[in-house]
Every structure is written in C-alpha cells, then in structure tokens.
Amino acid sequence: MSSTRPPLQAKYELLLENNGSSSTTKKNILVAVITVGALLMTCITAYVSWWLLQPVIEADFLHMNVPETVPMTLHMLKHRAKCYEKAFLQLNSSKIDPIIHVPARSPVPSSSPRVLKLVCYYSFPYKDDLKPERIDPGLCTHINIASLAVTNKSLSEITPEISKVIKEVVALKTQKPLLKVLLCIGGYSAPGGFNDMVKKHEDRKRFIRQVLQVLKDYSLDGVDLDWEFPSWPEEDKQEKIDFNVLLREFREAFEEEHKPFLLSVAVGSPGSIIDQSYDVEEMAKHVDYVNLMAYDYHFYVWYFPVTGANAPLFRRPGEKGFLATLNTNWSSWYWVQKGMPKEKIVVGVPTYGHSFRLVNADNHGWSAPVSDVGKLGSNGFVTYPEVCWFLTKEGAAHEYDMDSQVPYAYLGQEWVSYDDMRSIASKATYVANHFFAGVMVFSLNQDDYNGLCDGAPFVLTQQVRNVLFDQL
C-alpha cells in the first residue's frame, strides 16, 4: 500500500492525516490505545476506590451481617483480630520498649488466703451451642454473659430469648451462692455505639440507669464493659477521657445503690492500643478489675504471612523489637507499668486457636510461610474440640514450645496454634506465682463442653481451676 507510493508522498500523507489507508491504520491504533488506556484507568480507579472503601465495607460487614440474637463470639472475635492487626502494624513503626521497668514490689504477705478469680465468658448460645443449664456452677468464680450492645446510645433490647438465657445463668447461683454473674456489654466504635453514648452527660446517665435496672431486674452481680476500643482506631483524646468519666459515673451510681455491684472492663493487649485507648491510672480508681484479652497475638494476615502463636505466654529468644511484645507476659507487665495494680489484672487465656495454611507441608515450625487461614475451624478460628479432632481423629502431629509455653499442631498443609492442658496450666501457674488477680477464660462455648476430647467436660477451664485453687 504505502510502499507503492513514493516515500515523500507517504510521509506527507502521514503528516496531513488525510483519508489515506495508512492514516486509517494509525487512527485504529490510536483508538485502540485510547480504549486500552481508558480500560486501565477504569481498573485503577476501581482498585483505588475499593482500597479506599475497604474499611467502610468491612465496617458494614461487621455491623450488618449478624442478627442481634446471634452470639457475638465469632463476630467480636473477628473484629478484635482486625483491631489487633492494625495495632501490630502501628507497633512495628513505633519505638515501643520490649523491656518493662516496674519497681520491684514484694508480694503482700497476708494471713488470709488470697482469693483468685476465674472469670469465664459465656456467649448467648446459637443453635446447638452450649446451653446455660449445662454449665457446671462450680467451675468459675465469675461468669460474664456476652453480650448486649450499645445501640442508639442505649442498652440494646433484651429479647425474650436473651432474657431466658440470663435468667438460666443467674439460676446457677442457687447451687453456688458465691458465683458472680455479670452482664457483658460489648461493641466497637459505630454510630450510636459506646463512642456516641459517652460524649454527653445525659446519654451516659440514661445508659447507666438502663444497665442498673437490668442488673436489679435479673439479680446480676455487675457489668463488664467490652468496648473495642475507646479512641481507636483514630485517636480521640476526649473519648479516652469520656470513657473514664463513664466508669466513674458507674461507680458513683453503684455506691448510691448501696449494693456491691462489680465493674470490670475487657481490655486490649497490644502496646499501641493500651497507649491510645486507656488512661490506666485513672481507670484503676474506678474498676474492680480488668480482663486482659491476651490472645490473637498472631493469626493469618496477608502482609505478614507466617505461622505464629495465638497466645504465647513468653517471647521466644529470636523475637526482637515489637515482636518481643506480642505475648501474655509482656502485656500483663505493661498494664502494671502503666498503673494498674496486679490485684486488678485478670489475665485472659483462650480456649480457641488459629489455623493457617502452610505453603510447604515440610516447613511447619514457627514463622513458616503460609498462604491463607487453614480449613480447620471457622475463618481460621478453631475451637478446642476441633483441635482434639484434628489431633486424635486426623492424626496431626504436635509440638510443645518450651520458650513460649504453647503447642502447635500440623498435618499436610494445615497448621494450628492453640492452647492445651499444659499451656493452660502454665499460664495459671504464672498468674498465681506473680500475684495477678486471676485467670479469664474466653470462652466456655469454645472449650470442650461435651467432653469429646477425654470424656470430662470443660477440660481447659477445669484445668485452670485445678491449678489456681490447688496451689493455694
């Protein structure tokens, strides 16, 4: 075509962009380039908006997908894991000191025996989940029924189903009068939630009045506030202050009632959340104790896809910098350093674990590459009976790590970090030896309440009980 024309003319046609066949080809190429470019731009825009909207989508998912009556367990677990994930990223870029400086204080000698707490969370049962009447009334010293929420700045509605469960748990006290039953009020920062309610005096007052009424109506012993988390993820110094005002006003309201209602708070364990969310010294004046959520230290995340322990008691020698802060020992002492008396720190242990999918089945130690959550459990959250099934029925291998004092199990590409009889005993011994207030168990619903593992029900929680109360 163009080659049949003299070169000069061809050049001229090109420059003029007249209707010659050569320029049509060029035009087609131009159109193609523009189309591809436009498609690319659309993709980039879509990706960027997806990226920007990601938190919104997640927030929506967290708020909308679970009906009110469904137990909050998995829902709240997922939310906390997300918070911790963000907290760890912050920690990585901060200069948090893995060494804790606490003035040495000799244990208070006491003539009367110390009374340790065994605080157990129990979630509203879902389908064929654990029913209240099957809870051993002599197992725990405190049961936290989880959870009601704060909606429209008020305590969420008590449906007939919820009412029935609360009554049945409180009824366990007829067999063990010393058992304390608390109502847990959980939630995250959302419109109408804790963050909106704490702002104004009149809203706090109404909320406290509602809670007090429920405590009296159901003969409950107190309230456990599980806001995950104040002044989080965006720092809001006023919110941090308002949270303490809420705690103080709760305390004052309880004193006016002349009833020894208990006030506890479920608190976070990553250093960045502790720093940003709580004024610990002020908090210590108002609460009876805090329940330290010492778990979810490691689970599958796409940007750090390696195996790790859900709830290690101690750091491993190789763990440096902020990684050395991701364990129960560090978090417990950090709360002490920040001003919470040990007698008010109840250290949490999980009855659930986290599963991972190994990249290479032969590489199954700590920090082994992983590609996803495992098949075991739900979204990587694995109950203790599921772990037992994995070990005994599937024949998974397991190792106990002496440094971090927790086990892990693996089979093929499936890998799971969990707590067993030995690690739970080790944590309970730690709590007793270091004079903390007691052990919190999350949760009875994920323990082996059917006795599938070795015939006896609630083996993990029972193990905590045996260690705590045999040692004294």
Ligand SMILES: *[C@@H]1O[C@H](CO)[C@@H](O)[C@H](O)[C@H]1NC(C)=O
């Ligand atoms: C922490 O930051 C360092 C460098 O800033 C990076 O190499 C490392 O992968 C990060 N770790 C995590 C867990 O994000």
Ligand SMILES: *[C@@H]1O[C@H](CO)[C@@H](O)[C@H](O)[C@H]1NC(C)=O
């Ligand atoms: C536990 O934490 C304390 C305070 O940071 C530290 O002194 C101690 O060495 C830790 N224990 C272990 C076994 O890592």
Ligand SMILES: *[C@@H]1O[C@H](CO)[C@@H](O)[C@H](O)[C@H]1NC(C)=O
């Ligand atoms: C929220 O509570 C206020 C006052 O308690 C009430 O007037 C309002 O109708 C409630 N809104 C919703 C959506 O429930």
